[in-house]
Amino acid sequence: MAEVSGLDAYMINQEKEVIDASKKVKMGIIGTGWIAECHADSLKKMPDVEVVALADLVPGKAEAFAKTWGLEDARIYNSDEELIANEKDIDGVCICTYNTQHAPCAIHALNAGIHVLLEKPFTVTLEEAIEVMKAEKKSGKILTIGFQPRMSENMKMIKTIVDSGELGKVYYIQAGGGRRRGIPTPFGTTFIEKETGGIGALGDIGCYSLDMLLNAVGYPKPLTVTGYKSSYFGTDPKYYPDHPEYAEKFGVDDFAAGFVRLENDIVLDFRISWAMHMDTCGDALILGTKGGLRIPSTDCWNGEFDKPLTIYKTLGDQTIEYKVPLKPADNQLFYKKIRSFVDAIKNGGEATVPSSQIVINQAILDGLVKSAELGKEIEIEIPEI
Numbered sequence: 001m002a003e004v005s006g007l008d009a010y011m012i013n014q015e016k017e018v019i020d021a022s023k024k025v026k027m028g029i030i031g032t033g034w035i036a037e038c039h040a041d042s043l044k045k046m047p048d049v050e051v052v053a054l055a056d057l058v059p060g061k062a063e064a065f066a067k068t069w070g071l072e073d074a075r076i077y078n079s080d081e082e083l084i085a086n087e088k089d090i091d092g093v094c095i096c097t098y099n100t101q102h103a104p105c106a107i108h109a110l111n112a113g114i115h116v117l118l119e120k121p122f123t124v125t126l127e128e129a130i131e132v133m134k135a136e137k138k139s140g141k142i143l144t145i146g147f148q149p150r151m152s153e154n155m156k157m158i159k160t161i162v163d164s165g166e167l168g169k170v171y172y173i174q175a176g177g178g179r180r181r182g183i184p185t186p187f188g189t190t191f192i193e194k195e196t197g198g199i200g201a202l203g204d205i206g207c208y209s210l211d212m213l214l215n216a217v218g219y220p221k222p223l224t225v226t227g228y229k230s231s232y233f234g235t236d237p238k239y240y241p242d243h244p245e246y247a248e249k250f251g252v253d254d255f256a257a258g259f260v261r262l263e264n265d266i267v268l269d270f271r272i273s274w275a276m277h278m279d280t281c282g283d284a285l286i287l288g289t290k291g292g293l294r295i296p297s298t299d300c301w302n303g304e305f306d307k308p309l310t311i312y313k314t315l316g317d318q319t320i321e322y323k324v325p326l327k328p329a330d331n332q333l334f335y336k337k338i339r340s341f342v343d344a345i346k347n348g349g350e351a352t353v354p355s356s357q358i359v360i361n362q363a364i365l366d367g368l369v370k371s372a373e374l375g376k377e378i379e380i381e382i383p384e385i
Contacts, residue, residue: 021047025342026090028053030080030105031097032065034187035119039094040069042335049342052090055083080105084112092142092345094338095119098196099203103128110135110143117341119146121207122358124198126366126382129359133385136355142344144351145358147211148337152304153327158286159216161293161324166311168290170217171266175209176282178255178273179299183234189249192234200252202229202365205300206272210361211353212301213268213284219357220263226377227368229253233275258368270368304329 027049029036033056043049055077056062062076077083080097083090092115095105103123109116110132122145123129136143149155162170183192184204190196191204214220234254237244254275260268271281284295296307309324330336340352359382367380 019046019048024048024050025092025345026050026052026087027342028055028074028083028087028090028093030055030083030093030095030109031101032056032062033096033098033190036065036094036096037069038334039096039338040065040071042338043094044069044071045335046339046342048346053077053083053087055080080108084108084114090114092117092341094341098190099124099198100196103132106132106143107135110139110141113139113141115142115341115345117144117146117338121199121203121365122355122362124203126359126363129355129362130383130385133355133359137385142341142349142351143355144341144344145353145355146337147208147353147358148333149208149212149301149303150215150353151333151336151340152330154304154309154329155212157309157324157327158212158293158295161309161311162216162286162288166291166313167286167288167293170264170286170288172269172285172287173213173217173266174269174282174285174287175206175213175271176280176284176295177205177209177297177299177301178271178278178281179205179275180273180277180279181275182299183239183254183274185240185243185246189246192246192250192252194251197252199365199369200231200234200254200256201272201274202253202256202368204274205302206256206270206365207361208301209272209284210270210364211358212295213286214361214364215357216286217266218264219360220266221360221382222268222364222367222380223261223263224377224379225258225260225364225367225371227256227258227371229256229369229372231255239275253369256368256372258364258371260364260367268364270364303333 051074053075054062093109094117106116106118231254233239234250235247237247240246255273257271280297283297286293292312294310296305298305308326312321363382371378
């Protein structure tokens with residue numbers, strides 16, 4: 001019998017499940033910035049969930065969030081540690097902090113025996129990801145990473161095509177997409193400062209691009225990486241006509257590229273952008289010995305795509321190509337991501353996006369950064385947990 005992944009099991013159960021609201025899952029939200037709004041919106045739609053606590057380091061921010069989202073009954077805390085120390089019977093937390101606080105918050109929660117949904121990117125560095133996984137293993141609790149595109153039927157089709165053998169042996173994958181002008185500063189500078197963001201386009205949207213491709217080919221481990229990163233736009237005051245002072249705060253990458261050798265004789269040609277003088281870095285490609293797959297470009301691959309996949313084949317002496325029809329776009333991907341986490345808590349299930357996969361994603365991001373800073377190819381080794 002074929003093995004059923006945590007995500008596959010969840011999607012199967014979704015077709016059958018009638019939500020039992022007789023017992024509430026008690027949830028907390030750590031970090032009440034923009035992405036936390038999406039979590040609150042989804043959690044409030046679940047009749048079997050009670051948001052019991054909110055935490056944020058910024059005075060008054062969690063209180064304002066509670067009022068905006070109708071969560072006045074939630075207890076308010078000034079830090080994740082304070083929330084964890086006082087909420088003894090909480091079941092799970094959604095960690096929505098800025099990147100550099102992902103690891104410590106996740107470790108604190110797991111060590112306290114709390115299930116964790118950790119927003120992407122997993123962490124800033126590979127070393128941090130390993131420490132989180134050690135806490136996960138010791139606790140025996142669920143740790144799932146926030147990649148909602150995994151819930152899309154169109155995204156899942158990419159893996160279905162590869163697994164079907166239609167492409168033969170995959171030997172090359174190319175990341176594309178990227179933003180022409182999309183440095184994320186509408187809510188301030190937490191994405192772009194080194195102390196809070198840690199990494200820039202790499203962690204914000206590069207992780208999505210990597211997950212789409214690596215998940216399709218079975219998440220092979222990286223062996224070596226040659227990386228490049230730059231910040232020509234982010235450090236230019238002209239980029240921010242209303243806030244030229246942001247340029248002085250910019251401390252991360254706004255463009256990155258690299259060449260990664262993976263297990264199973266696969267190579268990854270990677271590029272990602274927050275800002276560039278180009279409309280796209282191109283479509284994503286998966287090349288195999290029997291066929292090729294073109295995945296239409298988007299600015300970050302964080303949800304659905306709006307053009308069909310294209311498969312390229314050779315039959316006899318004829319080259320052919322055909323489209324894979326798109327399924328209707330699903331605007332409930334974020335809800336399904338969080339629903340899968342809640343269901344796993346209730347039913348003793350597994351993480352739909354497990355750390356065992358995303359640590360590979362993180363190792364590549366970390367390797368690209370380190371290689372770029374050293375100016376040479378480096379080897380990547382992921383420690384055993």
